[in-house]
Amino acid sequence: MLNLTAYHFSLNSDCTIFPLGDSSATLDLGNIVNEGLNQKVIEIKNWLQKNSFEGLKDIIIAYSSVSIVYDPFLIKERYQLPASAFEFVIDKLLEAFESATREYKPDEDIITIPVCYDEMFGNDLKFIAAQKNIPVEKVIELHHSKTYRLYMIGFLPGFSYMAEVDEQIAIPRKQKPVPVIAGSVGIAGSQTGIYPLNCPGGWQIVGRTPIKLFEPFADSPVKLKSGNLIKFYPITKEEFENNY
Amino acid sequence: MSISVIKPGLLDTIQDLGRYGYSHWGINAGGVMDRFAASVANMLVGNCVDEPVLEVHFPGPQILFEQNALIAITGADFSASLNEELLPLWKPVVVRKNTVLHFPKLNFGARCYISVHGGPCIDKWLGSYSTNLKAAAGGKDGRPLRKGDEIHFKENSIYFAGLLHDDANFRALPWKADNNKIYHHPHEISVIPGKEWEELDASSQDNFLDNNFMIHPSSDRMGYQLKGTPLNLKKPFELISSGVNFGTIQLLPDGQLIILMADHQTTGGYPRIAHVISSHLPKLAQLRPSDCVKFKVTSIRAAEDLLIARQKELQVLHRACTDHLNALVC
Incomplete structure (x- = not known):
């Protein structure tokens, strides 16, 4: 009934560009969580920032996709286009895809983040332990023994999506969101993340960090970024309180 | 020039056309829900369109x-x-000091915009004046207006005061912005198909286009929850999070739809069934809980052409407003 494919542009089987409305478009490298693809996404974003164009308003980076928000009117006016602004944007995204460096240079420094896994903060530790049939201590140990990659920041200001947690503690999110305190560290599927603000959330909470992930009036309100390597380390309740 | 809040309303916030460029920090654009109304409000008083x-x-x-x-x-x-006199809408109005603006009765729409010549004296946060309630930043201290709040304005409109007649509380200037086209057929919302449109089963695609969907009372500036015939995917699948936009229509796990509005989060992981075209966001922003919407599919080319035509009309209107005001004060 609808010819949807007319709107889509495939570079190859793994890269598609599609509209996200009439003022936004997405370049998608595949529906998977993969370090290489995420690195490519970051490189595409960097290239677009360096080679910005009139009418480019925002760049959203996710696990394996880059979306841009643009002003079709400004683009048409500035570049005197016979074609649509969407076609112009497709070309820009393709250029970014092809020009962004293919070198894979992951971050080497590991950022460490303290987490207090006390049951007072880790509301769902017992639930995870029971579901996974392992002791609470093992859940905690598995969570902080791995180095994670920060894939994307989204959902809320400063909310970092990191992956992948050990399969033994991977657990689906809650059916219904519950109130969550800022600094709470949670698990959803194979992802782990930190809530930067008090808000309703569905991730299974294992602990809390005293570190502020989002400070609206700091020079840089969000200090972490996509591509960072993150490792958690356990602290006691006393250390947590002294850190606050 | 300043105004003060005698009594706050349900949700009064300072907004401009949005905070762009910070999505990589998870900070959404936000801004006004109805960009047409807000832009015109500014034009009528001689402001730039992006004045808060x-x-x-x-x-x-x-x-x-x-x-x-x-x-x-x-x-x-x-x-x-x-005070007790009805003010005309979509017109520049000179108001006398010590008068009180209030809103006694709901006749149409969901969001009303008030512009003041000169624009408010407030600080930008990350390049925008918009209030981000989640971040508690932007606008008036990152929060809705409260009783007793005072907002100062940059320019004095004193030279307009001469236009006031002796005992009148206000004087409406004799021109008006035409808005008929924008809010025409308020319930007909055009969309372009989203990435996962083809993942809907055939009867769900038909249902989406043939049926009305009701805006649920829980709808707000973040999103409109819709209630209608549940839609189904051909087969279930998991999506990883990716970028979403103002107007994106997502399919929730229970088969219901949500339209993301101005305060939407930057990324989402639900199937993107369709996207409301930019030119229809203003009328969508003026729909209220219990109102219905009916979707109609259009092409991205047609959506873009309409957006550009509307933008050109706005430019013409802006020039006309500026000329009229200049003629008055010169």
Whole structure:
């Protein structure tokens, strides 16, 4: 009934560009969580920032996709286009895809983040332990023994999506969101993340960090970024309180 | 020039056209829900279109003008009144000091915009004046207006005061912005198909286009929850999070739809069934809980052409407003 494919542009089987409305478009490298693809996404974003164009308003980076928000009117006016602004944007995204460096240079420094896994903060530790049939201590140990990659920041200001947690503690999110305190560290599927603000959330909470992930009036309100390597380390309740 | 809040409304915030460029920090654009109404409100008083305006909902606030001012009220019709007199909408109006603006009755729409000549003296946060309630930043201290709040304005509208007749509380200037095209057929919303449109089963695609969907009372500036025949995917699948936009229509796990509005989060992981075209976001922004929408598919090319035509009309309107105002004060 609808010819949807007319709107889509495939570079190859793994890269598609599609509209996200009439003022936004997405370049998608595949529906998977993969370090290489995420690195490519970051490189595409960097290239677009360096080679910005009139009418480019925002760049959203996710696990394996880059979306841009643009002003079709400004683009048409500035570049005197016979074609649509969407076609112009497709070309820009393709250029970014092809020009962004293919070198894979992951971050080497590991950022460490303290987490207090006390049951007072880790509301769902017992639930995870029971579901996974392992002791609470093992859940905690598995969570902080791995180095994670920060894939994307989204959902809320400063909310970092990191992956992948050990399969033994991977657990689906809650059916219904519950109130969550800022600094709470949670698990959803194979992802782990930190809530930067008090808000309703569905991730299974294992602990809390005293570190502020989002400070609206700091020079840089969000200090972490996509591509960072993150490792958690356990602290006691006393250390947590002294850190606050 | 300043105004003070005698009584706050349901949700009164300072907004501009949005905070772009910070999505990589998870900070959304936000901004006004109805960009047309807000832009026109600014044009009518001789401001730039991206000057911050006051966005109010019903029940609206009571606001005292502490000095004479040139204002415009656009968007929803809440029977805007100055003291006991009805104010005309979509027109520049000179108001006398010590009068009170209030909104006694809901006639049409969901969001009303108030612009004041000169624009408010507030600080930008990350390049925008928009209030981000989650981040508690931007606008007036990152929060809705409260009783007793005072907002100062950059320019004095004193030279407009001469236009006031002796005992009148206000004087409406004799031109008006035409908004008929924008809010025409308020329930017909055009969309372009989203990435996962083809993942809907055939009867769900038909249902999406043939049926009405009701805007649920829990809808807000973040999103409109819709209630209608549940839609189904051909087969279930998991999506990883990726970028979403103002107007993106997502399919929730229970088969219901949500339209992301101005305060939407930057990324989402639900199937993107369709996207509301930009030119229809203003009328969508003026729909209220219990109103229905009916979707119609259009092409991205047609959507873009309409957006550009509307933008050109706005430019013409802006020039006309500026010329009219200049002719008055020169």
